[in-house]
Amino acid sequence: MNEPLAERIRPKTLEEYISQAHLVGTNGSLTTQIKKGIIPSLILWGPPGTGKTTLANIIANESERPFYSLSAINSGVKDIRDVIERAKDSGGLFTSKNPILFIDEIHRFSKSQQDSLLGAVEKGWVTLIGATTENPSFEVIPALLSRCQVYVLNSFGKDDLETLLKRAIREDSFLKTKNITLKETEALLRLSGGDGRKLLNIFELVINSEEGDKIIITNDLILNKLQKNTVLYDKTGEQHYDIVSAFIKSIRGSDPNAAVYWLARMIEGGEDVKFIARRLLISASEDIGMANPTALVIANSTFQAVSTIGYPEARILLSQCAVYLATSAKSNSSYMAIKKAQEIVQKTGDLSVPLPLRNAPTNLMKDLGYGADYRYAHDFEGNFVSHEFLPESISGTSFYSPGDNKREKAIKAHLDGLWQGKY
Template identity: 75%
Template sequence: MNDNAPLAERLRPQSLEDYVSQSHLVGENGALAQHLKHGLIPSMLFWGPPGTGKTTLAHIIATESGRPFYALSAINSGVKDVRDVIEKAKQSGGLFTTKNPILFIDEIHRFSKSQQDSLLQAVEKGWVTLIGATTENPSFEVISALLSRCQVYILNAFEKADLETLLKRAIKTDQHLLKKNIQLKETNALLRLSGGDARKLLNMFELVINAIDSDTIEITDEIVLTKLQNTTVNYDKTGEQHYDIVSAFIKSIRGSDPNAAVYWLARMIEGGEDVKFIARRLLISASEDIGNANPTALVIANNTFQAVSTIGYPESRIILSQCAIYLACSPKSNAAYKAIGAAQQVVKETGNLQVPLDLRNAPTKLMKELGYGADYKYAHDYANNFVDQEFLPEAIKDSTFYKPGDNQREKAHRNFLKNRWKSKYDY
């Protein structure tokens, strides 16, 4: 290990036994622990906040499975780099081991479609086992063909106890820190400033220690804030403020305050927040907080996402502002959000209920003879294109999940449903 390496690098775990947190993955019954135990390593994507150990896990998997390890960063790698490293991996796999080499790609969400396409054949043919790390939702950022070939594992933000364990381990095991008498009296400031990022926590901790010219050091919140006051920023797009500010942004829209929404939007833009991250939050808000009270909000939010993905900064700030103001000034309803939540809960409680016979498809003669679709009433054959019939399984018939909100559009929904379903929708 390089003596000049940052503390976080010097303390990087070399085995699952030394790994802190993510017990759902690395614990005795964790998915990754089981993969290593049986020697079957699938291609996978690690999705989680910065500093939660994605890169470390990739290294550990390669080491403990005895596989060659190749790494690329999506920030500075192109298609040619991907093809070159795949070719090297194929050759090393054939010469030295029967096990597939591991190709680790950091920040894979930054790869373009063509760059991701260049990985498909290697993954499909088994030339490499891909491990990608991303802080963004793979459903949005990874092409479907590649996503379908990978297992997605979520890494959670570190708990307070995990972060304190890392600090104590650093004091007890790091050769540089052992030269000093370090007393960890308070941790709140370090934990808050790190935003749950273990790498940032350890490197900030070392920065504080190096700033104190003494062999005996007591770490308190006051000392941490004093030593780091010139190094903190107003907006950390990978830390606690990232989540606090976007929360304030969405709550301002939900609360119909366009002035506050634009202010928090400006904070994110000035902090260098990813333009697509902001646009995705607007999309979610348009459905979750506005929904059918103003269906056009979702159309505008979707168009905003498409536009800013093409244009980028600085012009995207105008489009984001327009959308945020429109959403803030729209009538609000969370009826659709609550409806799907209620329906999912019933599915979890009742399991796979049978589709009623009259609603089943009948593409074959046998199915028709068994009564599939026999009693189905075709709505367009009846007055007002409606006929009273049950569409839910018998066990949950007459259940009501959607309860229209108290706004002009959904009042129309309520009247529509009451006029047709006289008893079922007696709101």
């Protein structure tokens, strides 16, 4: 019984697969493709333990394709080329039965390693399935990303995790020999952080540490068994999300002491330097925004610098940026503006661009009135003339509301002088 529980009960078919109904449920975006065996190259993006590797295996089984697997942790360009050559020999070119090449943690591949996949994907020698816990927009090169569909896997919900536990008790050959009662599951679910594999690992550890065949799972039992095994910071689990949340909320709350503390927790836990820098970039725009636009410049410079420097020196730059953002004036006005604008777009659809605002590169367009009655701001005193720039049906709608801070008060005064109360 050396094989872990998570591996022993790994689903083999779509019917056995738990969660991700939006992808592989009855109306899932991947279900029909898998059933027909017409699979595009794709990237599966989601937290650890959400079934990315399992789904890749099921796709290969359901479509009856040869399956080749590499891990980005210990594979190089030579390994990739060797697998591609074997895949070419085992499958016909440009057929629906192209071999599947699964690459776990594809975000760890360098640019040159990712480049080595392009030809095989483009020519149809393999169907690539990449798995990543990081945002593919940042970690996968554009040329490869453009050749793949990206599918997002979500953390397991409470019902999914409980279903997983009950299935393990019911189907695993070892657990079936035990009399296991799930009296309380809150501690198990909380410690798993939505990670199915972690849930099963914890569960197996507890079961193996109990004597006798009758085992009642309670919160106290789980916490007592695991208190010595709790790590300071699990960058792939629940604390990863909780601590970065505390970090950003400390910056938003203008507390540089707390911001630096949570930053230190992430650094000591080995968090990816670019992950932290990206969160700072988002905070600079979402939480500070127009109150201090320089914050975005500082955060972007920090991101570029730490991407080049790395640890340990990068910690100094991250600390400087975190303190700067935490002590800056705050405003979410631009964040709220785009949120309101998107809500209007979703409600009203594709409203026509007013004729005065349309481009008129041809005589026909000019004859149709494109660009007519447009007033060029620079032809008027102060480089401003009152004009309606929104579609008629939402004319006068306000999206941007200047925040209550020194800089935006000046912006509001300026806009009031131009628009006479519109802002």
